[in-house]
Amino acid sequence: LFAAVAMAPRDPILGLNEQFNADPNPNKVNLGVGVYYDDNGKLPLLACVAAAESQMLAAPKARGYLPIDGIAAYDQAVQGLVFGADSDVVKTKRVATVQALGGTGGLKVGADFLKKLNPSAKVLISDPSWENHRALFTSAGFQVETYPYYDAANRGIHFDGMLAALKAAPAGTIVVLHACCHNPTGYDLSSAQWEQVVEAVKTAGLVPFLDMAYQGFGEGIAEDGAVIRQFLAAGLDFFVSTSFSKSFSLYGERVGALSVVCSTAEETTKVLSQLKIVIRTNYSNPPTHGAQVVATVLSTPALRAQWEEELGGMRVRIRQMREALVQELKAAGITDDLNFITRQKGMFSYSGLSVEQMQRLRSEFGIYGVDSGRICVAALNSKNIKAVAAAIAAVKKA
Numbered sequence: 453l454f455a456a457v458a459m460a461p462r463d464p465i466l467g468l469n470e471q472f473n474a475d476p477n478p479n480k481v482n483l484g485v486g487v488y489y490d491d492n493g494k495l496p497l498l499a500c501v502a503a504a505e506s507q508m509l510a511a512p513k514a515r516g517y518l519p520i521d522g523i524a525a526y527d528q529a530v531q532g533l534v535f536g537a538d539s540d541v542v543k544t545k546r547v548a549t550v551q552a553l554g555g556t557g558g559l560k561v562g563a564d565f566l567k568k569l570n571p572s573a574k575v576l577i578s579d580p581s582w583e584n585h586r587a588l589f590t591s592a593g594f595q596v597e598t599y600p601y602y603d604a605a606n607r608g609i610h611f612d613g614m615l616a617a618l619k620a621a622p623a624g625t626i627v628v629l630h631a632c633c634h635n636p637t638g639y640d641l642s643s644a645q646w647e648q649v650v651e652a653v654k655t656a657g658l659v660p661f662l663d664m665a666y667q668g669f670g671e672g673i674a675e676d677g678a679v680i681r682q683f684l685a686a687g688l689d690f691f692v693s694t695s696f697s698k699s700f701s702l703y704g705e706r707v708g709a710l711s712v713v714c715s716t717a718e719e720t721t722k723v724l725s726q727l728k729i730v731i732r733t734n735y736s737n738p739p740t741h742g743a744q745v746v747a748t749v750l751s752t753p754a755l756r757a758q759w760e761e762e763l764g765g766m767r768v769r770i771r772q773m774r775e776a777l778v779q780e781l782k783a784a785g786i787t788d789d790l791n792f793i794t795r796q797k798g799m800f801s802y803s804g805l806s807v808e809q810m811q812r813l814r815s816e817f818g819i820y821g822v823d824s825g826r827i828c829v830a831a832l833n834s835k836n837i838k839a840v841a842a843a844i845a846a847v848k849k850a
């Protein structure tokens with residue numbers, strides 16, 4: 453039966469993890485995978501999460517099947533966070549939200565639904581984008597193409613190219629947009645640029661799919677969500693996938709959501725019924741634990757305040773690491789303009805290093821980043837930053 457099965461390529465980023473784990477170098481540093489570590493290099497367990505779990509443990513409950521669309525209080529909390537609990541769109545029941553298996557799950561439920569709705573639509577993702585965007589939409593049956601995004605020469609966004617590609621796309625094209633903290637480049641659109649994107653999407657009749665995997669890691673929860681309000685103000689129907697993997701440090705619980713903004717409450721009911729079919733035929737219904745934790749934190753004022761503080765702490769630490777990286781690189785003799793490092797937002801930095809330089813970082817220094825030059829700034833800390841900067845300086849000089 454399996455004799456003809458070909459070996460699939462390793463996932464480029466998870467494959468890097470395997471290589472890292474096998475490296476005997478005691479000074480190795482993993483800047484590959486997108487995970488936030490604290491200053492001790494540890495994956496944090498947020499105090500608000502531990503508190504919610506203690507509450508749950510104090511009043512243990514049996515685990516029946518959840519509704520297909522997940523915990524109602526969770527879906528409501530997601531809507532509050534993404535759109536604002538008092539927003540018109542929520543109050544008039546124009547958002548269908550379903551609990552999903554992480555941000556990836558939200559994207560896939562949305563992709564499968566869109567494939568049924570408009571099977572011949574093309575999907576546009578940014579060039580470059582999170583590796584899984586292409587794979588996920590391709591596996592949902594779509595032809596996936598790109599719009600220009602990264603401008604290597606100017607270390608920023610090729611905005612004119614992006615806008616031109618959106619304007620030229622046929623009506624109905626699905627456009628995947630990173631709501632904040634662009635992965636992998638770290639470069640985000642300004643609010644004025646977003647306004648132009650919204651306008652272009654509206655005029656061309658495109659279907660926006662906002663991927664919000666890092667809300668709160670850029671400028672703040674409300675600030676990072678501002679783009680959602682720009683799309684709402686334009687009166688567009690659109691998709692938003694949410695991930696709590698990073699913002700709650702709940703990677704392994706697979707907590708995310710998909711929200712679909714519709715034009716009327718009646719449409720919303722119908723869309724929700726179709727999303728439920730996608731879920732039912734894939735995994736039936738979602739798991740209880742992670743979403744219960746997130747719902748508890750978001751709906752308990754003291755825990756919510758604690759979460760905002762802890763999330764703010766992660767955001768500030770990342771920013772400090774960006775500043776420290778610039779300083780250490782300068783101290784190591786790099787004279788290039790390094791301002792781009794602090795202009796970037798979120799967990800990642802497109803370092804501008806070549807494939808060869810990234811490979812040398814790995815083989816000579818045990819510093820693991822992605823071949824594209826992407827490094828995870830959220831894995832830098834006060835103990836490893838000097839060594840990382842010295843290694844980068846060494847591969848840049850030679």
Ligand code: PMP
Nearest residue numbers: 486554555556582635665695697
């Ligand atoms: N979208 C982007 C842009 C991401 O970077 C990630 C996580 N690396 C995801 C979606 C998926 O998040 P999750 O782990 O919650 O599935």
